[in-house]
Amino acid sequence: MQGYIINITRVKDEDLIVVILTHDSIKTLYRFYGARHSTIHLGYKIDFESLASLKSTIPQLRSVLHLGTPWNIHRERMLAWQAFIRLFYLHLKDIALIDTFYFDLLESCADIWHKQNPKRIAIEAYSKLLRFEGRLHDDLICFNCEEPIKEDLTLIRAFLPAHKHCAWNQTFERLHVKTLFEEHSTIAFDDEEVESLWKIMLEGF
Ligand SMILES: [Zn+2]
Known part of the structure; x- marks a missing residue:
């Protein structure tokens, strides 16, 4: 599954609660601390798996792969992206299923964000x-x-x-x-x- 990270909350030392906007839903997932995990940041587009977990009430975020774009390393562009994507979190956080419009809109923005x-x-x-x-x-x-x-x-x-x-x-x-x-x-x-x-x-x- 693919989606954009629209919020990250740190809980209990190094564990994270990650909110992801996918094609048709807003997913709230838990990531347990692990040294071998790839680094994730607000705004990243990732490929991932969601796994039911015995350790927490919310599903676990697994098999994360960052689908990077060249502008991810440009500080100003990335900061603007993070500010923008956070608005989607505040706007949609209480909704589980969403229209594909939102994901498609972010996709079209990400494609030209460097231009x-x-x-x-x-x-x-x-x-x-x-x-x-x-x-x-x-x-x-x-x-x-x-x-x-x-x-x-x-x-x-x-x-x-x-x-x-x-x-x-x-x-x-x-x-x-x-x-x-x-x-x-x-x-x-x-x-x-x-x-x-x-x-x-x-x-x-
Ligand atoms: Zn008036």
């Missing part, structure tokens, strides 16, 4: 996720006063649109936000705006 500003890739993917979940407010109606936003558009958590005077956040060009929401592209935003969008996204899916 451009990863924060752009993440923001574009996030807009697709919001679309998939029916939470993308592309009508650009203010979440606060429920009036259409003609100018001074700002975005808050979950990319909810608002008037600047309703939410007091940084403003974005209305047309640029429309491009992001409709075409899932950040091309209209400069790097500074991408940084702002990234920070809004990190507040949580």
